[in-house]
Amino acid sequence: MIKVTGYAAKHSYSRLKKYEFEREEAKGHEVEIDVLYCGVCHSDIHQVKNEWSNTVYPCVPGHEIVGRVTRVGPAVRNHQVGDLVGVGCMIDSCGKCEACQHGDQNYCMSPNSWLATYNGPMQPKSKVGENIYGRDNTFGGYSNMLVVKEDFVLKIPPQLKPEVAAPILCAGVTTYSPMKHWGVKAGDKVGVIGMGGLGHMAAKVARALGAEVTLFTTTREKIDEAAKLGFKAVLESDKAAMGAIEGEFDFMLSTIPEKHDLNPFVNMLKRNAVLTVVGALEPMAGLDNMQMAFKRRSVAGSLIGNIAETQEVLDLCAQHDIGPEIEIIRIQDINDAYKKVENGDVRFRYVIDMASLKEEMAE
CATH class of the missing domain: 3.90.180.10 (Medium-chain alcohol dehydrogenases, catalytic domain)
Structure with a gap:
């Protein structure tokens, strides 16, 4: 022993x-x-x-x-x-x-x-x-x-760097796995809800895959932080800004680690598009199925990632010189x-x- x-x-x-x-x-x-x-x-x-x-x-x-x-x-x-x-x-x-x-x-x-x-x-x-x-x-x-x-x-x-690689083993693969599963590709518009440990990593991974990324945040300070990282961000309370981008996204990822309302973001999806939740494991607020049914939108869940995907995202981050x-x-x-x-x-x-x-x- x-x-x-x-x-x-x-x-x-x-x-x-x-x-x-x-x-x-x-x-x-x-x-x-x-x-x-x-x-x-x-x-x-x-x-x-x-x-x-x-x-x-x-x-x-x-x-x-x-x-x-x-x-x-x-x-x-x-x-x-x-x-x-x-x-x-x-x-x-x-x-x-x-x-x-x-x-x-x-x-x-x-x-x-x-x-x-x-x-x-x-x-x-x-x-x-x-x-x-x-x-x-x-x-x-x-x-x-x-x-x-x-x-x-x-x-x-x-x-x-080993210290940079560490969070990729969870935060990196947790955000990469659903993007891979739902086929995020170059030219797609991806929305990332939340700009914490998962959210900022999701944005970097999506950009490495060639997607155009928009972050959604509840705090005005993070608008500037997103800009420093090279991303556009939208304040969720800004109704005009939110309304202007309804129906634009091919894929959205919610990274908020607690119960929250997904309905405003379902409206952001294109027809047949998917919003995947990775941040919260508890019951969520109810969904307006009319908004989902009329454009065949989906809300899904995803749990961490498998071993092959974890190696893939480590290699992707190394290739594109990105990390948390x-x-x-x-x-x-x-x-x-x-x-x-x-x-x-x-x-x-x-x-x-x-x-x-x-x-x-x-x-």
Whole structure:
């Protein structure tokens, strides 16, 4: 067994604190990874606070992980010691169901669904009470090392800075996957609702695919921020501006991480176009089906992305020299960082330098 140090929450109302636990050594097709950077996702906050009513405590968050391989199991073929690699939201799936056979591990149809990088299986117990993974909990990247099956380990292109690559493993693929699925292409008009960690990344990915991008925001300050990044933005409260672009978009992506009204944006879609929600996992406000039916518009959902798509978006970002706007923090400041994320005070993604944890371990 390997002694590991991380930061964990032990209750929905507790702060993240130093936590020591153990991981099994790499065997078979597994690799051991020294964690260098870990992004801070809004999902981490939802999970720590049990806002989805499924948190398993203690909770060690982190699913935007970049590190170096330090040891490989005897059957590993795709990675070697010294490789710069990434781990996203998943570390296993059944590999046998129709979804997994199609390469969509993120829609695994096994009794437990896929195994998350932290907080264990998506469905801890099936209808008959079995757990195919044999684990009720998993601990994520707010820790000094991981052990992961090689099939769920991504290669970080050398053109990407490791700290910039980290949020691409969740924010990047979560926005890329629906664009790929619904066929966003050069010349399309894409609307991105919300301009936070997901939204600004979605805009960059869509532009890399050749689309013309418009951002929608509720705050006037973000109009200027969008302009600095080279994007046009519209204030949602500006009825004249909103009305002038009704029916113009081939695809829209909502990245707002909480319940919100989609109806004003359904009107923005062309005939046969799709609005996909990636930011919120709770019930949404009701939709006006007349606005949908008369132009055969659709509202859909999408969940993270599969392993192949994650590698694709990493390579796309490297090719186009794009990545999230980040701010590096120490892990000792994680609780304050959570408050700033919730208050919208971060522009746009926090990334933890895990050297700060190793310094604390050495004290």
